[in-house]
Amino acid sequence: MNWLSTLLENVPSDPFYQPRKPLWLPREMSDAPVLPPPGSHRQPQMRTVLLINPFYAKSPHGSFGKHVLTPTLALTSIAGATPPHWQVRHWDENLLQGLPPAEPLPEVVGITVHLTFAKRAYELARWYRAQGSQVVLGGLHVLSCPEEVAPHADALAIGDGVQLWPEILRDIERGRLRQRYEATYERPYTLDPPPRRDLLPRRSFLTTTSLIATRGCHNRCGFCYLSTDRLRMPYRVREPEDIRRQFETDDQPYAVFTDNNLGSRRDYLRELCRALRPAKKIWSAAVTLDVTDDPALVREMALAGCTGVFIGFESLTDQNLADAHKRTPLAEDYARRVRMFHDLGIQVNGSFVVGFDRDRKDTFTTLVQWIEAVRMECATFHILTPYPGTPLFRQLETEDRLLHRDWEKYDTAHVVFRPNQMTPEELLLGYDWLYRRLFSHASIWLRKPNELSALPAYFAGCYLYKRSNRLWRFLIKRQLVHAVWRPLVEMTRLRHLAFRQRLEMQTKPAVCGTPIPASV
Ligand code: B12
Numbered sequence: 001m002n003w004l005s006t007l008l009e010n011v012p013s014d015p016f017y018q019p020r021k022p023l024w025l026p027r028e029m030s031d032a033p034v035l036p037p038p039g040s041h042r043q044p045q046m047r048t049v050l051l052i053n054p055f056y057a058k059s060p061h062g063s064f065g066k067h068v069l070t071p072t073l074a075l076t077s078i079a080g081a082t083p084p085h086w087q088v089r090h091w092d093e094n095l096l097q098g099l100p101p102a103e104p105l106p107e108v109v110g111i112t113v114h115l116t117f118a119k120r121a122y123e124l125a126r127w128y129r130a131q132g133s134q135v136v137l138g139g140l141h142v143l144s145c146p147e148e149v150a151p152h153a154d155a156l157a158i159g160d161g162v163q164l165w166p167e168i169l170r171d172i173e174r175g176r177l178r179q180r181y182e183a184t185y186e187r188p189y190t191l192d193p194p195p196r197r198d199l200l201p202r203r204s205f206l207t208t209t210s211l212i213a214t215r216g217c218h219n220r221c222g223f224c225y226l227s228t229d230r231l232r233m234p235y236r237v238r239e240p241e242d243i244r245r246q247f248e249t250d251d252q253p254y255a256v257f258t259d260n261n262l263g264s265r266r267d268y269l270r271e272l273c274r275a276l277r278p279a280k281k282i283w284s285a286a287v288t289l290d291v292t293d294d295p296a297l298v299r300e301m302a303l304a305g306c307t308g309v310f311i312g313f314e315s316l317t318d319q320n321l322a323d324a325h326k327r328t329p330l331a332e333d334y335a336r337r338v339r340m341f342h343d344l345g346i347q348v349n350g351s352f353v354v355g356f357d358r359d360r361k362d363t364f365t366t367l368v369q370w371i372e373a374v375r376m377e378c379a380t381f382h383i384l385t386p387y388p389g390t391p392l393f394r395q396l397e398t399e400d401r402l403l404h405r406d407w408e409k410y411d412t413a414h415v416v417f418r419p420n421q422m423t424p425e426e427l428l429l430g431y432d433w434l435y436r437r438l439f440s441h442a443s444i445w446l447r448k449p450n451e452l453s454a455l456p457a458y459f460a461g462c463y464l465y466k467r468s469n470r471l472w473r474f475l476i477k478r479q480l481v482h483a484v485w486r487p488l489v490e491m492t493r494l495r496h497l498a499f500r501q502r503l504e505m506q507t508k509p510a511v512c513g514t515p516i517p518a519s520v
Pocket residue numbers: 053056057066067068070071072073074075077078094109110111112113114115116117136137138139140157159160161162164165210212224225258259260382387411412413520
């Protein structure tokens with residue numbers, strides 16, 4: 001019966017089973033395109049900017065679709081702050097369209113830098129500088145490790161780039177570029193211009209409407225990048241009307257809120273929902289589980305078009321969360337709260353971290369069993385990762401538990417520290433098992449919704465989004481992502497409108513399945 005277990009992909013119940021078949025990871029998903037020798041120094045085209053999102057290696061565990069679901073707002077926000085006499089171009093290396101453009105040579109190259117793709121950002125910076133462009137580096141890693149980044153750039157933007165960018169370009173025009181520009185995130189968010197989504201290749205993303213309505217979070221968990229030393233980011237919000245306008249203008253049926261936590265201020269979220277409701281569109285967002293303290297608010301979210309939430313449950317062990325100073329409901333109450341979303345037609349994508357000090361070898365099975373019992377449509381798993389500058393990083397450094405500082409591997413898919421109650425190898429095997437198990441036919445079947453009418457959308461979501469990496473690679477390379485997904489998204493929107501109507505009339509809301517992933 002070997003062929004049958006292969007067909008059914010029977011994942012053993014022991015999280016540490018060996019040997020295991022490697023997961024599929026083609027070269028384009030693991031290696032950036034090789035840059036040719038830069039050639040000689042030449043005259044760049046004046047008043048032109050190229051903004052680059054560098055390549056990063058994809059994990060074979062998740063869907064490749066995740067990377068083209070919706071774009072980061074880092075570069076479109078910077079583009080929005082560019083004075084009109086500068087020409088701007090956008091390039092995302094993760095769309096697999098080859099080398100970034102160098103003809104004509106841009107006067108300024110702005111690159112966003114995260115620790116996982118810092119090495120690639122430095123390579124790109126070196127390549128453009130050698131040809132004659134001036135390179136400005138900004139982003140999370142520039143804020144947490146400016147000394148490391150500085151030698152690779154003509155200028156650093158530390159903190160909020162939207163405030164700094166016009167000043168940087170003005171200084172370039174005057175030939176007086178400084179090495180370092182710094183801004184906090186304290187000024188009102190309402191002053192920011194809207195991001196320039198018109199620069200994005202629409203064909204390449206499931207939706208180009210990444211929205212961001214708020215900044216910061218009421219929590220400061222010790223493992224989160226929001227607790228980075230230098231980062232001062234009070235909770236700030238944009239006008240709900242401004243967000244509605246951005247959503248309308250981009251003309252897509254579905255938006256993804258990329259806020260850290262759209263639910264930190266309930267009065268604001270309520271106002272936002274009321275502004276979005278007449279638009280008759282659908283959206284998903286990251287919120288903390290405590291929004292369910294207010295069931296009427298969750299209902300308003302559903303009525304405003306929310307089809308999915310991304311929730312950082314992190315752990316089923318309360319003490320892990322207390323250690324990290326995360327204020328959150330108790331684990332024993334999670335299931336009831338998940339049900340509240342489900343009853344209102346909102347899918348839950350749970351985010352879980354493994355490797356906390358109280359995690360033991362049985363953590364993996366307990367976690368999967370719980371996810372299956374509450375029928376969570378989707379979950380993402382992360383190996384605990386100490387981002388430089390955070391309390392967690394300092395703790396593990398002081399305890400001499402960091403294994404290395406190879407930032408590329410600080411992507412939550414590798415073990416970079418010595419865990420407390422298992423070996424690094426066991427943590428990695430357990431993490432790998434969680435994904436194999438969750439995406440197995442058996443687990444997909446166990447988590448299926450009760451209602452028959454929700455099954456087609458649920459299975460479409462599981463199989464098309466999560467188990468089709470070969471198809472995703474094809475769609476990404478051929479720029480077919482939008483064309484293929486748009487009809488599915490539109491169908492989901494129409495179903496959701498019908499669902500909302502029933503909900504408004506207060507009859508039993510019935511079912512509303514959605515094949516679209518619940519946020520990033
Ligand atoms: C959209 C998103 C994604 C998308 C797109 C990612 C991409 N790089 O293309 C997807 C879903 C693919 C993704 C994947 C991952 N992500 Co992500 N993602 C986000 C998210 C939700 C929004 C990003 C965004 O639009 N921010 C809004 C912009 C405006 O803010 P910003 O980037 O900080 O930019 C400002 C400044 O930094 C500065 N700036 C930035 N760039 C530049 C450039 C220049 C030239 C200048 C002048 C200024 C400047 O100005 C901007 C305006 O103030 C953030 C959380 C968040 N809310 O930021 C997480 C986040 C960035 N992701 C994170 C992680 C960990 C990942 C993953 C590794 C997770 C995983 N295991 O799957 C993967 C893989 C990516 C990788 N290897 O790096 C972490 C990064 C932590 C860290 N310290 O690096 C974050 C912060 C989430 C979190 N809370 O932990 N992600």
